[in-house]
Amino acid sequence: MTYGPSAGQLVRPPAHHHDEPYVPVFTGERREKLDVILSRYPTRMAALLPALWMVQDRHGWVSEHAVEEVAQVLDLSPAYVKGVLSFYTMYHQHPVGKHFIQVCTTTPCNVCGAEDVVKAFLDATGCGELGLTSDDGRFTVIEVECLGACGFATPVMINDEFIESVTPELAARIVAERD
Template sequence: MSAGHSATEAHQPVFVGEVRQKLDALFPKYPTRQACLLPALWLVQEARGWISEGAIHEVAEVLSLTPAYVKGVVTFYTMYHTHPVGRHFIQVCTTSPCNICGAEDVAKAFLQHTGCGELGATSPDGRFTVIEVECLGACGFATPVLIDDDFIENVTPERVPGILQGYK
């Protein structure tokens, strides 16, 4: 995930050059433009780190949808960020199967070692955001943690400082 641009910056078009080509490559895969919405939103988030109001308008434009409709879809899915997050986004699974194996202590360790303070907040240096996430689908490898696109299994509180060193 690339660094998020700030919320106050003017929107610069996302679908230009290579990203536009990726968007165009989606069209033959679906019978409607509307169906390209989820993959198009992924392209925005990969490029910008989050999905701003400006990006919502641009996506609506390229897919012939209304901005209100696009916003309705964006806010339904938890993985799309509607505000900037830290350079590294950390998701700790704390649903029951991991919870009984000590997942809440893992989440606490991430909060402590990143300096994030509380769940959902970004560390003062802008490096990390930590959230608790519902079931990551790797319950036999408790506790799984998703950092950006890296899926890390069997995380214990003791492993947290070492893991964080890999994310500058």
């Protein structure tokens, strides 16, 4: 048994992941979008969270290459970008499954049976263990801290999609519907 507080947050790279050449994010339209974002703040640093979101939208996670690119675009050091990146749990520092499933298990949802929902997702996706990506690369399931929808237990986020009132039965259906 692990007493570590972060046991549920472990995210490991999926087995199928191979290093591919890095495609820069901030070119063309995305560069223009970033420039619009930059115009909203008096410092370039303030665009760091938005820039990391753009990277994740494009690549699905934020690699060391992406860290270098963001640092260069915003005049920051790569170490600084990594420090900020790793503070925020929604950014992926490793590749994750195509459907990244986050189940809220904090107390309000926990008392409503959220752990059963987690189990249902783990079973239905074949991930087996929290933080592991299924062999086909489609799913990663993690427990997440309070999603702020406690009255709709159990809320689940799949990538950017927010699903309320998920039950173990619904979990299986949700997984079955995904490609």
